[in-house]
Amino acid sequence: MLEIFGTQVNLDPIWLTLEVAAITTVVLILLGTPLAWWMAQMRSSNKVLLEALVALPLVLPPTVLGFYLLIVFNPNGPVTDFLRFFGFEGQLTFSKTGLVIGSVFYSLPFAVQPLMHAFEAIPHRLLDAAATLRAGVLDRFFSIVVPLSQRGFLVAATLTFAHTVGEFGVVLMVGGNIPGETRMVSIDIFDHVESLEYDQAHILSAIMLIFSLMVLMLVYGLNRRFGVKVG
Amino acid sequence: MKHKRMMHGNLRLRLGDFELNSGDFSLKLEGVTVLFGRSGSGKSTLLRAISGLDKRTEGSLNVKGQVWQEGKRRASPQSRNIGFVFQDAALFPHMTVRQNLMYGLKRLPKGVAPFSDAEFSEIVSRVGIADKLDRAVTFLSGGERQRVAIARALLSRPELLCMDEPLSALDWRSKAELLSLIEEVVAAYRLPVLYITHAPAEVERLADRILFMSRGRIETIETLQEALARPDSPLFDEQGAVSVLEGQPKPIEAGLRPIVMGEDSLWLPDVSELKKETVRVRVLARDVSLALSDPQDLSIINHFKTTISELIPQGDHRTLVRLQMADGQKLFAEVTAHSAQRLNLHVGQSVYALIKSVAMTE
Structure with a gap:
């Protein structure tokens, strides 16, 4: 709890949001790079299907994606069993791991x-x-492709991070609303508004607004510098 | 069949509507082999298949006893010890000139000695980019980019140099300079070169051997002299038949450059500086006239005693006369059918060839 302008605000949801967004960004850059490379090299008509699949989270209501993930993440389902086989403990639904996996799917197009x-x-x-x-x-990939795609990596990382910070539907469906565990900032703000705690909602919203603006400005600033160097 | 300086192959590569189907070929890897043909004939595709740059290549390729391609199995391009100079240089835009040059140098296989600093400087100054090493490649002119590309290829110690129309994107001045450079490099490093062009002038200047391509097939592989000996050679453009004569340049006398060809000398009005030991000159058949005796009171300087080896009637009442010079070189003369009849030209006859105009190959 932190007191800002005389109002008690719990900042945990913000930290959780940033943590999930950061992990998701790292995971998506690692997984998205080979996927994007493979797709960029593809000549066959399979590419259309793959492109559509990757873009799906852009169109689908997040609740639909969240719903399917919830089904797949069923604690007694095959996916969880499969992970348990490799020593995974706990469950995917209503946990941070589940949140990250959900976010990876949700933000996939923004990285790829x-x-x-x-x-x-x-x-x-x-x-x-x-x-x-x-x-x-x-x-060849690391000496030619990566340096010439700096901008692409920067954009991919920023969009993934920003998009994950802003997600709501998937998080709510997969993660639920466990304080300190899966309560992300977007849900927290929603809760405050529901309980007519507008002061807390105001403060959290303002923090997110300023933070997001700063991140984007930093990125566009970098982008400009890279642009001059590479172009 | 296996020869240490030979390339044997039969390559196929399908690209959409186009199909390369080379047919069996054997090629001596020595000097410059020009891949010649119209655009769309498959020259670049063949060169890419030979270099291993296209995964979809099939067939067989054996180079100096090593298998480069067998069926669909392909040795990777990085294992083939080739240098490749692309039409647009393909320099790495995020690196300086020096970094571009070092790229291949840093990746030399174990057991291949890298160039010493002295050798590096020698190559860089021979190619003419010594003062541009720390520039970004984006600020180079077209000619400079090709120079860097040539140096970069040489520094990777290739055993075969492939050049895909390296001059086509350049203005005429850079073209002329780079042609001299390529000629010099080929002579200095004794590298076998596969060179794509559709410019007859480049062929006449560089080629030892010509591989003619048409519709995805290799038609013939001939020496330059054999290719020029055909009266209907694809190398002849709207100017008609051309002969290329080779000789040794001697110091300038009376404002003319003598080129020695056996006992004869050809006198050239071109007095520009020459570093080469052998030069090629280009003579259009229509610039060669014939006389039965050696005329002395004539402004034409170049007179050669020759023997007629063939008379080839052309359309349009013209006759192409193949002549043999004293040192064995072949020369074409084009005369009207009327003159041929009047002079009673026949095979085995001695005639004087009067060359009105001659130029060093560009």
Whole structure:
């Protein structure tokens, strides 16, 4: 509890939100990069299906995604059993792990699309040239593709992070509303409003507003600098 | 069949509507082999298949006893020891010139000695980019970019250099400079080169051997002389038949450059500086006239005693006369059918070839 302008505010939901968003961003960059690369290289018509699948969270009501995840994460279901086999304890629903997994699905297009577009923009001849200079596949990726996609990575990370911070529906469905455990800031604000605690809602909302603005300004500032260097 | 300096293969590669189907070919890896053909004939596709740059390649390729392709199995391009110079240089835009050059150098396989600092400087200054090492590649001109690309390829110690129309994006001045550079580099490093172009002038200047392509197939592989000996050679453009003569340049006399060809000398009005030991000159058949005796009172300087080896009637009442010079080189002359009849030209006859105009290959 922290007292701001004479109002008791619990900042735990903010910390939890930032933690989940940060973990989700790291996970999505790690998983989204190979997926985006694979998709960028694809020539077949399967690409259409894959692109549609990746973009699905953009269109689907978050509650739909959350609902399916809730079903899949069933504590007695095959997915949880499968994870238990590898020593996983606890459950996926109403836990932080579940929140992160849910957020990864929910924010997938925000990581994959910018990365894929960045990868597609790299002239293939550069990779051919690198190959004739004896760079192997991974070497080419890290020495040519990654540096030339800096912008794409920056955009992907920012959008993923920001989108995860702002999520509501999926979080509510998968994580529920356990204080200190799965109560993220968006839900907390909703609760305060429901209980007519407008002071707390005001303070939390203002903090999020200022924080989000600062993050975006930082990123666009960086983007400009990178833009000059790379362009 | 296996020869240590040979490439044997038969490559297929389907790209949408286009299909490369080279047919069996054997190629001597020595000097410059030009891949020649119209655009869309499959030159670039063949070169990419030879370099291993396209996964979809099928067929067989054996280079100096090593298997590069067998069926769908393909040795990776990074294992083939090739250098590749692309049409647009393909420099890495996020690196300086030096970093581009070091890219291949840092990835030399174990057991291949990297270039010493002295060798590095030698290559860089030979190519003419010594003062540009720390520049960003985005600020280079087209010619400079190709120079960097050539140096970058050389520094990776290739055993075969592939060049895909390296001059096509350049203005004529850079073209001329780079042609000299390529010629010099090929001679200095004794590298076999596969060179794509559709410019006959580049072929005449560089080629030792020409691989003609048409509709995805290799039609023939011939030496430059063989290719030029055909009266209907694809190398001839609207200017008609061309002969390329080779000789040794000697110091300038009376404002003319003598080019020695056996016992004969050809005199060139071109007195620009020459560093080469052998030069090629280009003579259009229609610039060669014939005389039965050696005329002395004539402004034309270049007279050669030759023997007629073939008379080839052309359409349009013209006759193409194939001549053999004293040192064995072949020369085409184009005369009207009327003149051929009047002079009673026949095979085995001695005639004087009068060359009205001659130029060093560009």
